[in-house]
Amino acid sequence: MGAMSDVKFGANPLFLREEDLRQGIELLFYAYRDFTAEPDQMLSGLGLGRAHHRVIYFVGRNPGIMVSDLLTILKITKQSLSRVLSVLVTEGYIEQRQGSRDRRQRLLTLTDRGRELEEKLTESQRRRFAKAYRLAGAEAVEGFRRVLVGLIEDPPAEYRQLLTAERRPARGSRF
Amino acid sequence: MGAMSDVKFGANPLFLREEDLRQGIELLFYAYRDFTAEPDQMLSGLGLGRAHHRVIYFVGRNPGIMVSDLLTILKITKQSLSRVLSVLVTEGYIEQRQGSRDRRQRLLTLTDRGRELEEKLTESQRRRFAKAYRLAGAEAVEGFRRVLVGLIEDPPAEYRQLLTAERRPARGSRF
DNA sequence: AATATACGTCAACATCTATGACGTATTCAT
């Protein structure tokens, strides 16, 4: 927060010039645009949208997740989630079961049908990432992760370590 | 496209495991979510949305751009763009002038008012990038760019060089 | 003169998200 984190090398390092920052902005825009295009296409055939994909994805990743945690991840209102979620439950992609410790909770899990769809949707995105990672190389992937974590407002704990661990020079450096 | 680009090191390099690909997917989701949050907030006060921001941004970056090129960048329909654009013209953020060589064109430029808003909106995103870049370091930034370009379906020429240029080992490598 | 391009518009519609208000079931703290 304070002066400690104001790490200044020169006055303005090369990679922090206006032009480079804008390049980052644009790359992120283009990448996200194309990253979502394929799944969106598949989903529209099923009468679903990107919001459904996000829910299916994160429920798949966190089986038994409670609604409020899902809301925290997605950062949308419960009314918005509710509509999407009820469609997914009605169409048999997601199951709700009551929490055993706290019976107010409706814990969410993918059904077989849901897992199938999740796999199909995510496969397209995994392929895209695999291609990009392969082209860029392992070292670039590490850098990619570090920057993305820095862009996130409040990175989940499991990501924060990406910033500190495996820092290359890292021996007797300025910290 | 062919066997040439199928660069395989081992059977499945460490950074191409399912888990790593999913981590990439999630990082991209979180980063984009937070990357757009601040500008969205500012815009809503003006009765504008994210789509207006995108138009203002790319017109600012490409003064005198024609509508069809803007459509190619945004990958939306002209009807969608039209609604957004006409608001921006009406509200005095963007000027249209006839092309001199081809008078069918309506070349787009930011007005002073538009430039002012663009600056305000983008400043938030630049700050976020500057922070992430600073934290991650110059080397990571280079990797970040390389991966993002690989995610883009059909990277503009000015980005494609990021993939080939400045490749670190790069001397007598396998190419 | 015929065709294609650049752009705009009207209409109808679907999706995603937001706010505000209200209700129920359950848990927790005093």
Place this chain on the structure above:
DNA sequence: ATGAATACGTCATAGATGTTGACGTATATT
């Protein structure tokens, strides 16, 4: 036990963003 907080759902209203299809005008191109 009672009151407050939590987890969740729902109804209503609204706005932003995107789509397709059809049609029209001005201008370029061949």
